[in-house]
Amino acid sequence: MRRIPQAGCAAATVVAATVSALTSAGAASAEAPTAMPFAQKLRRCDFSQYQYVGGSGYARPSGQLRREGSDVVADVQLATGLPNTPYDVRVIQMPRASAQPCNAGDPGVAHAVLFTDGVGGGAVALRGAIMPGATGAWISVTRPGTRSQQPDEFYTTDLIAAL
CATH class of the missing domain: 2.60.40.10 (Immunoglobulins)
Structure with a gap:
């Protein structure tokens, strides 16, 4: 099993939070097709x-x-x-x-x-x-x-x- 360094986990969390914020902001301006x-x-x-x-x-x-x-x-x-x-x-x-x-x-x-x-x-x-x-x-x-x-x-x- 491979361990992920702590710095990698923090970066992944920031990227996931940014993607989540962008997705929810985009969903507010457009309806589902x-x-x-x-x-x-x-x-x-x-x-x-x-x-x-x-x-x-x-x-x-x-x-x-x-x-x-x-x-x-x-x-x-x-x-x-x-x-x-x-x-x-x-x-x-x-x-x-x-x-x-x-x-x-x-x-x-x-x-x-x-x-x-x-x-x-x-x-x-x-x-x-x-x-x-x-x-x-x-x-x-x-x-x-x-x-x-x-x-x-x-x-x-x-x-x-x-x-």
Whole structure:
């Protein structure tokens, strides 16, 4: 059995106390993230699902959503997407009227482009201000259509995370 010198124990205690203080300070400013499961469902801006529209992609998105102060933050990862391809990622805040658009730049919508690498993987982080009255948010990942206004590939979260 190896003995740890007294000076080493004191240094380890100081490091552990510092890490603990930093962790608890960080936890006070940000809430725990919500895991966001995705499915191949095409949704309207009010979270209602389009009927009779089937998925065509093989990508596997995953994500986490959290609130940090007055911002909503999403971390989205994509695996097995098309290599070297842009995907549009949006965080859409709720409640939202069915007639209200949710395009990039609209109130309550954070947008970023995720570019996949040579094997179809990628990640992006989004941050946007929480709009007044927002109670939740969900995530949409789409690959723009080449010959139509409907996306060629789409994935949306199965739930609306509370803000």
